[in-house]
Amino acid sequence: MTAQPAVSPPGVRRIKDPRSDRILNVVLIVLLALFTLTIVYPFVYIVSASLSDPTAVSSGEMWLWPVGFSMDAYQAVLDYPAITRGFLNSLLYSGSAMLVGTAVTVMGGYALSRADLVGRNLFTLMFVLTMMFSGGMIPTYLVVKNLGMLNTIWAMIIPTAVSVWQLIVTRTFFQTTIPHELLECSRIDGASDMRFFWRIVLPLSKPIIAVNLLLYGVATWNAYFNGLIYLTDEDLYPLQLVMRNILLENTFDPSKMANADPERIAQMQQIADKLKYALIIIASVPPLIAYPFVQKHFVKGMMIGSLKG
Amino acid sequence: MTDRAPLDHPTPPTEPASRSGLGRRAFLGRSAAVGATSVAVPLVLSACGGGEDTETTGGEDYTPGSAELTVELAPEIEGVLYPEDYVGPRARELEPFGDGETEFTILSQVDPDMDLATNYYSTLVAEKTGVNATYVTVPAGEDGKTKVNAIVAGGDLPHALMVGQGIFNLNEISIYGQQGMFLPLDKLIDENCPHILDMFAAFPGMRQQYSSPDGRLYAVPSMNDCYHCKSANVRTWINKNWLEGVGASAPETLDDYSVLMDEFRAYTGKPDGSVLTTASAETMLQLMQFFLGSFLEMPSLWLRRSGQTLEWIHEDPAFREGMVWIQEQFAKGNFDAGILSNTPEQYQKLGDGAQGPMFGMAYGYSSFHFAATLDYADPDNVANIMVPIAPMAGPGGVRTAQWDHFSYGYPNFVITPDCPDPVQMIRWADYQFELGLTISVGRGEQGVGWDYATEGEKGIDGRQAIYKVLPTPEDLKNQAWREWGPLYKSMDQRHGEAVLPEASTVEPTLYAAGKAYEPFATKEESGVPPVVFDLDQSAQIGEIETNLEAHLKQTIANFATGKKDASKDADWNEYLETAKAIGITTYTEIHQTAYDQQYS
Structure with a gap:
């Protein structure tokens, strides 16, 4: 679509595309441009807002480019040790969850993909059941507590280590991309199951590994709820929880409060206004850095896994 | 950004409590x-x-x-x-x-x-x-x-x-x-x-x-x-600059209000895009209740008490009269249609306008509701431009505002x-x-965040002050517990705070607001004192109240946009009937039972 004559300068003679094609091109370009704009604009807005004077932002004066350029917001973010700490914690949690989750999912997915696994359907059913029924918050909390994971990094990694959805996508990926013949060949050559998995399957599965890494990484990066209920030590809070505390505390309903101090609310609101956009930027940077590296695998891995399932 | 991942969002338990360890398990449910x-x-x-x-x-x-007490007062x-x-x-x-x-x-x-x-x-x-x-x-x-x-x-x-x-x-x-x-x-x-x-x-x-x-x-x-919390639920504010601009004083009656809104409409000194009277969708019922107070006494949005009997206010003809009046204000444009849809942020955006607040009248528990960039030390800031407006007298001479006698x-x-x-x-x-501790819990160290007042320093209410709040250096953090700890802030104690001229505090403004509303306070005898519910009751009350609120907001939106007409019996009865279907009767009965148990 990029080099279509719909946008070629007048006077250059070419073989004409059919009229309907040209119209279609114009329509598509306009639609896609609008679509892109809806994605790019909020981002530009937030970047600009984080670099503007908060007054200009809250009065609506700033709508595209920064007004009253200042780095104060970023300076203020640095003044909050909780934010830096949360950022590092989140990196650690996401990094670990990404590795643990992917390892377990790829191994589990492969096992489930093998037709000769005894009780394959039963295992699959057990996994799928958890997509429909969950133990609920308090029972899950009790399990985590009794495993001694409260207030440890493990509470952030183990309870959500495997996503069933991703496990099924991974299983389907193996079923469709690793032909049974390959296993037979390897067996004839004397490879054990371990060796086959390690030397043949894994090298063929880069797309699905990349996709799993990314999805687990992003999910953990964005998660706050487990942190909220499992962590009591503020030094362990992930960035999202710190952000949530700062940004959501000022939302407040006058009919449901008992004599709250208006000055405290105003104060919390001002902190939130000052930090809001800079925080959003900071929290978005790691996923933004990660996406380009995984993108080329993304389409392949995700599509193969899901569509042909 | 704050989306919860599916795994990360457990659903609440639905299993009934088991027999063993009843206390704790029952708690789970x-x-x-x-x-x-x-x-x-x-x-x-x-x-x-x-x-x-x-x-x-x-x-x-x-x-x-x-x-017997075994410890003596210190x-x-x-x-x-x-x-x-x-x-x-x-x-x-x-x-x-x-x-x-x-x-x-x-x-x-x-x-x-x-x-x-x-x-x-x-x-x-x-x-x-x-x-x-x-x-x-x-x-x-x-x-x-x-x-x-x-x-x-x-x-x-x-x-x-x-x-x-x-x-x-x-x-x-x-x-x-x-x-x-x-x-x-x-x-x-x-x-x-x-x-x-x-x-x-x-x-x-x-x-x-x-x-x-x-x-x-x-x-x-x-x-x-x-003191100021007692009228905060319906507190409404007026733009002092606009008032001065049109040369008017604060309206005393709803007729004055109509005239004033016309003057505001014609006033050229207001910023572009301004609206006349507004609130956010979240706070619209509070604003409505402020105006309804000019038609009948509303000690709460739903219930009032006469003698020992609690009753639903909305069946009172005066309530309907008020709703018809509100409908007219929307039609005239005195009430901004944004009331129906403004998010809290959009509402604050109006208050933070670069040329001053972009509304003539607005609802706010305190100034933070309608503006985010508040500075009480700056006379040209929205914090000082918007001043509380007392309730106005309605066509029947009714002039009341909800006053919380009980908290x-x-x-x-x-x-x-x-x-x-x-x-x-x-x-x-x-x-x-x-x-000393009750002050320190909110203000930190004596001598740094606050100190005892000297002879002649005046408190918020103009009497001898007990203590004064010192301007704290900005780098001094983590000094206080705000209001989380045990507190004994009686009204006298709160008003014993000296107001220093350089301090940026909302308290004196709110005190003045309280004074302006108190003469029109709803009577203590008509209010429903706080009652305690058991588990089933509180779940029921919560659900009914949520639905009633949604229904009332929807109805006001229909009246405001002309879809329905409060002056037509059919439309008005439909409102009442739906509210009954939602459970206003049960709601009243549960309150009545709890009230009878505790207060008679």
Whole structure:
């Protein structure tokens, strides 16, 4: 679509595309441009807002480019040790969850993909059941507590280590991309199951590994709820929880409060206004850095896994 | 960005409580039901939690007030000034009593910039009481509530919890208390807490008001008897600059209001894109109630009391008259259509307009509702341009505003059966009902954040001040506990704060607002005092109220946009009928039953 004559300068003679094609091109370009704009604009807005004077932002004066350029917001973010700490914690949690989750999912997915696994359907059913029924918050909390994971990094990694959805996508990926013949060949050559998995399957599965890494990484990066209920030590809070505390505390309903101090609310609101956009930027940077590296695998891995399932 | 991943979002439990460990398990079901008020989970109430130390709590037969006090009031500090007829906490010499060895854990809410381990007030309290306490912290508000429910369900109960302002209300405290999750405090207080008893003596209704239906007190109430809060629910503000611009004074009647709105409409000095009267969708019912107060007395949005009978206000013809008037204001454009849809941010955007606030009249509990960039020290800031406007007289001469006669504060401090020494714990709370600590809890160190006032300094109410708030250096953080701790802020104490000219504080403005509203206060006899519900009732009440609110907002939107007409009987009756279908009758009956139980 990029080099279509719909946008070629007048006077250059070419073989004409059919009229309907040209119209279609114009329509598509306009639609896609609008679509892109809806994605790019909020981002530009937030970047600009984080670099503007908060007054200009809250009065609506700033709508595209920064007004009253200042780095104060970023300076203020640095003044909050909780934010830096949360950022590092989140990196650690996401990094670990990404590795643990992917390892377990790829191994589990492969096992489930093998037709000769005894009780394959039963295992699959057990996994799928958890997509429909969950133990609920308090029972899950009790399990985590009794495993001694409260207030440890493990509470952030183990309870959500495997996503069933991703496990099924991974299983389907193996079923469709690793032909049974390959296993037979390897067996004839004397490879054990371990060796086959390690030397043949894994090298063929880069797309699905990349996709799993990314999805687990992003999910953990964005998660706050487990942190909220499992962590009591503020030094362990992930960035999202710190952000949530700062940004959501000022939302407040006058009919449901008992004599709250208006000055405290105003104060919390001002902190939130000052930090809001800079925080959003900071929290978005790691996923933004990660996406380009995984993108080329993304389409392949995700599509193969899901569509042909 | 804050999307929850599917795995990360467990659903509340729906299983019924099992028989073993009833107290704790039942709590699980309860916490879920309270979290999602729309689900009523039928559960058996256990009569008593068992394992309760009857020596300290007096057991079931204890009559509140019957035990002898074994601790004396601490001696007063000389030289602190009090206004005449002062009722409230006094500055006292506190002698540490704690053994310093027993380790207590106390749960508190915190704001993100606080760290209770190193907080100044934490160290001050430790020094004054000698009690060795560590803190378990949860975020403020809904998140904190979720977490407290998880902590309590997990069984690792801290020894005491400060659950006021947003974690547990009196309903919840009563339910958990009756289950044995919290200790009854009557005997502990009667024997060990001269300062708390001093407060109960000064406010005779207080103890009863914060006791549970079984007659026991499970939580030490924090007093925050806030004068301006009494009218805050309907407080509305007017743009002083526009008033000056059109040369008018604040309207006294709804007729004046109509004239004023026409003048505002024609006024050329207002910023582009301005609207006349507005609120956010979230606060629209408060604004409506402000205006409805000019048609009939509305002590709350739904119910009023005549004698011992509670009744639904909306069937009163005067209420309908008010709604017809509101409908006309939307049609004329006096009420901005944005009222129906503004998010809180959009609403604040109007207030923060670069050329001054972009509305003539606006609702706000305090200024933070309608503006985010507040500076009380700057006369040209929105904080000083918007001034409170008193209720206006309606066509029938009615001129009222909702006045909360009943809230002194909120139940706050509970002790759990896991506490190794409830006496030390309750005395720890008791000490904080002393003046110096009650100021420090909000302002930090004496001499830095605040100090006692000198002769001649005037408090907010113009009488002799007791203390003054010093402008704190900006780098001084983590000094106070805000309002999470035990508090004894009586009205006199609150008004004893000296107003320094350089201080940026909203309090004097709000005090003036309170004064403007008080003459038109709804009568105490027509208000419904706070009542306590059991679990099923509170779930039901929560659900009905949510639905009624949605229905009323929808109806106002229909009237405002001309889809329905409040002056047509068919449309109006449809509103009333739907409200009945939602359950306004049940809502009234539940309130009536609870009221009869507690007040007659």
